[in-house]
Amino acid sequence: MTCSELSGYSTVCEECDWVNSTSVFVVGEALVCERCCHTLARFPKHRLEKILAYGCVALIMLILSLSFSFLNLSTAGFGRTVTFWQSLSTLLNPQFFILGIFIVVILLVLPIFFLVGVVMLSWLMKRERYKFVQRRLLYSVIVIKPWLMVDVFLVGVLVALVKMQTMVTIGLGFSFWAFLGYVVCLVKTASLVDYRWFWWKVLGPIKQVKSRLISARLQGLVGCYSCGAIVLQDRRRCSHCGHKVYSRKPSSIKRTAILLVVTSILFVTANVLPIMQTRLIGMTESSTIIGGVYQLWGIGSYLIAIIILLASVFIPIAKILSLGWLCWHSSSSEPQHLVRKKRRLYRITKMIGRWSMIDVFVVVTLTGLIQVNGIISVEPGLGALAFSSVVILTMLAARTYDSRLLWDKEA
Numbered sequence: 001m002t003c004s005e006l007s008g009y010s011t012v013c014e015e016c017d018w019v020n021s022t023s024v025f026v027v028g029e030a031l032v033c034e035r036c037c038h039t040l041a042r043f044p045k046h047r048l049e050k051i052l053a054y055g056c057v058a059l060i061m062l063i064l065s066l067s068f069s070f071l072n073l074s075t076a077g078f079g080r081t082v083t084f085w086q087s088l089s090t091l092l093n094p095q096f097f098i099l100g101i102f103i104v105v106i107l108l109v110l111p112i113f114f115l116v117g118v119v120m121l122s123w124l125m126k127r128e129r130y131k132f133v134q135r136r137l138l139y140s141v142i143v144i145k146p147w148l149m150v151d152v153f154l155v156g157v158l159v160a161l162v163k164m165q166t167m168v169t170i171g172l173g174f175s176f177w178a179f180l181g182y183v184v185c186l187v188k189t190a191s192l193v194d195y196r197w198f199w200w201k202v203l204g205p206i207k208q209v210k211s212r213l214i215s216a217r218l219q220g221l222v223g224c225y226s227c228g229a230i231v232l233q234d235r236r237r238c239s240h241c242g243h244k245v246y247s248r249k250p251s252s253i254k255r256t257a258i259l260l261v262v263t264s265i266l267f268v269t270a271n272v273l274p275i276m277q278t279r280l281i282g283m284t285e286s287s288t289i290i291g292g293v294y295q296l297w298g299i300g301s302y303l304i305a306i307i308i309l310l311a312s313v314f315i316p317i318a319k320i321l322s323l324g325w326l327c328w329h330s331s332s333s334e335p336q337h338l339v340r341k342k343r344r345l346y347r348i349t350k351m352i353g354r355w356s357m358i359d360v361f362v363v364v365t366l367t368g369l370i371q372v373n374g375i376i377s378v379e380p381g382l383g384a385l386a387f388s389s390v391v392i393l394t395m396l397a398a399r400t401y402d403s404r405l406l407w408d409k410e411a
Helices: 047-065 084-089 094-127 131-147 150-164 174-191 195-203 252-272 289-298 302-328 336-369 382-400
Strands: 009-012 019-022 030-032 039-042 069-075 078-083 169-172 221-223 230-232 276-280 283-287 376-380
Touching: 009 221, 009 230, 039 195, 047 094, 047 174, 069 084, 069 174, 078 084, 078 336, 084 094, 084 336, 094 131, 094 150, 094 174, 094 195, 094 376, 094 382, 131 195, 131 382, 150 174, 150 289, 150 302, 150 336, 252 289, 252 302, 252 382, 276 336, 283 289, 289 302, 289 336, 302 336, 302 382, 336 376, 336 382
Parallel strands: none
Antiparallel strands: 009 019, 030 039, 069 078, 069 169, 221 230, 276 283, 276 376
């Protein structure tokens, strides 16, 4: 790569620390890192208008999903109509209150804050007003977005319905279809939220700093992890967006390793403790994660059993091993093509982490639906809380790890 002087706009890749330049941002195209091929920013047409449309529809669909019947259940002469809120509020019980609060925050509080925040942000940006408020809203949106899991919950609901089909007759209420629309619109809204594009739109183009097309660190510069601006290495905050800046995340390997050790212990605990308890006319039957897979396989739901096995067993193990391996080899000097493979492994590991929550959401759905006092009820076990902690800690470990370390020893 020729170390030529930059012209136009410049930004630093948050994954490999490479300084990239472009003379113009073209609508409908994307800015891709020249070193690692990571997409730095996308420039779709009518982004703000699309966010306003999808975001407002998502909020309307959420209100509708909370207002009508979610599912209608009937068996052996008994019938029950369940709303979406009822299926969640059942968990707000002193026995599993912590898990209940966590689920309500993940499925309701964070998505509502995200949608309201991004809609208000887009509306203010279109009118170019209240820059200070825009910055605060953008901070909130950036923090919340990685923790949105409503699409994972929808898959968990579908898996739970498959498990229940042999026991009850299930009817899908109006709120179920509204919730489906809500998930689609929320996912679409989130896909349009591009941090760098928003920062550049709110604060204007990144200020030029004399630099070359090589790693920022080799030039005594630091790339802001949030907006991609280039600042001098002695600075502690980005002069563009105000975030704290580090050439590399402090104690990245050590923190990731500690999180992985704790996660491994909790993962073993989650697989030993029951994730679900079924009470039937005074008798209690406990089910572990593996036990639930065997049960699904036994009733012929092979695809669902494989999905649960992958999400609840293989993916957490793969994440722990992958991040552990990346930590171990971060200081190794290797050719660029091997570094690219490591980078690809890291991106996959970071992307799939939240899908491990499927089994917990299955238990949450069954707890909310199967409640016939004195006859049958389903409750989450301690394994559900332990496994939720596993998912959260693996996601934190992936975010704590600094992928720029992989490129520092590039041969």
